[in-house]
Amino acid sequence: MRIRLRRITHPCFSASRHIIFRAIFRGDLFRLETFQVLPSAIEGEDAPSASQVNSPTDGFDPVRVSVSEKLRNYLTADDVTSADRTAARAELDELARTHLYAGAGVLVLTGLRPGQARGERAVVRVTRLLGEPMPQNREGTLVREVRDRGASISQRGRVRYSDTRFGGDLHTDGAEAPLPAPDVFTLFCVRQSVDGGALRCVHVRDLERLLSDDVLATLREPFHFDRRGDQRDGAGPTTVKPVLFTQHDRPSITYLRSYIEQGHDHPGVPDLTERQLKALDALDAAVDACAEAVVGKLNEGELALFDNLSVLHGRTEFQDAPDYTRLLLRTWVRRDLPAAS
Numbered sequence: 001m002r003i004r005l006r007r008i009t010h011p012c013f014s015a016s017r018h019i020i021f022r023a024i025f026r027g028d029l030f031r032l033e034t035f036q037v038l039p040s041a042i043e044g045e046d047a048p049s050a051s052q053v054n055s056p057t058d059g060f061d062p063v064r065v066s067v068s069e070k071l072r073n074y075l076t077a078d079d080v081t082s083a084d085r086t087a088a089r090a091e092l093d094e095l096a097r098t099h100l101y102a103g104a105g106v107l108v109l110t111g112l113r114p115g116q117a118r119g120e121r122a123v124v125r126v127t128r129l130l131g132e133p134m135p136q137n138r139e140g141t142l143v144r145e146v147r148d149r150g151a152s153i154s155q156r157g158r159v160r161y162s163d164t165r166f167g168g169d170l171h172t173d174g175a176e177a178p179l180p181a182p183d184v185f186t187l188f189c190v191r192q193s194v195d196g197g198a199l200r201c202v203h204v205r206d207l208e209r210l211l212s213d214d215v216l217a218t219l220r221e222p223f224h225f226d227r228r229g230d231q232r233d234g235a236g237p238t239t240v241k242p243v244l245f246t247q248h249d250r251p252s253i254t255y256l257r258s259y260i261e262q263g264h265d266h267p268g269v270p271d272l273t274e275r276q277l278k279a280l281d282a283l284d285a286a287v288d289a290c291a292e293a294v295v296g297k298l299n300e301g302e303l304a305l306f307d308n309l310s311v312l313h314g315r316t317e318f319q320d321a322p323d324y325t326r327l328l329l330r331t332w333v334r335r336d337l338p339a340a341s
């Protein structure tokens with residue numbers, strides 16, 4: 001069957017926007033979905049990439065920033081000079097200050113072109129502008145492909161959230177690793193799923209307001225987090241750290257509930273106490289109830305940065321199509337300056 005995708009104008013949006021629909025096949029069923037909404041001003045010769053496009057109804061809109069030409073060149077060009085770097089860094093530092101530290105803890109850069117190789121270059125460059133890339137496992141992976149590898153984190157062993165398609169389990173990255181936690185993590189969206197795959201982000205300051213002093217005090221005491229089998233030979237299967245802690249003088253959180261439960265399940269590790277269980281339940285209830293959560297779905301070509309000390313995040317479950325699989329590229333950043341500065 002031959003399908004023609006056409007760009008059309010829709011009266012629901014301003015005349016200066018166009019919508020591209022995507023054809024979805026499920027067995028014998030066929031439907032059209034809104035895929036991208038394009039500002040018509042960027043049409044023409046240099047056809048717009050998905051990255052130049054914002055979804056009109058998405059909670060990420062307030063934190064979407066179109067990069068300047070200078071920053072875009074720095075993140076994408078083959079050759080860059082130290083002058084380019086200085087200018088790019090100044091722009092990114094300012095964006096980070098506004099959105100990561102004074103704002104919601106999330107920043108979505110738009111205006112880059114999609115593609116895996118371009119995405120890899122962009123996340124590495126953005127990471128090195130902010131600080132240093134941190135290895136994400138004992139093999140030293142610096143750019144991690146986040147995609148459905150057919151696994152679930154309820155499985156024992158090395159499976160991580162980034163290997164699965166399941167939703168929920170709001171967490172911080174590096175919950176399985178000893179402190180210091182990655183200060184920031186980045187995600188570049190190479191391919192997005194049609195169904196699911198939206199992110200929900202909850203800021204620790206909004207959670208702390210919902211929690212009692214007793215719960216906060218319990219969360220500041222040590223828990224055993226499962227290491228997901230990433231420990232060096234001979235080391236124990238857990239890392240011990242509090243859920244709420246301080247890093248770079250900032251109130252910080254490290255969390256993934258099932259890693260804590262699996263951590264306390266290892267032989268020789270004490271069971272979670274009633275008090276600890278109550279505190280984790282209260283934290284989960286606060287995460288579910290948090291009215292200030294930011295919910296959005298990355299478009300292909302968008303590069304998102306998250307304040308990983310402050311923000312819990314989790315996605316909605318997604319399902320890959322046989323010929324179109326969701327792929328994000330992720331880095332972890334250790335900031336070389338105190339993050340609060």
Ligand SMILES: O=C(O)CCC(=O)C(=O)O
Binds near residue numbers: 146162173197198314
């Ligand atoms: O798939 C996503 O949108 C986020 C993945 C994630 O949070 C992770 O890999 O740690």
Ligand SMILES: [Fe+2]
Binds near residue numbers: 161313
């Ligand atoms: Fe994550």
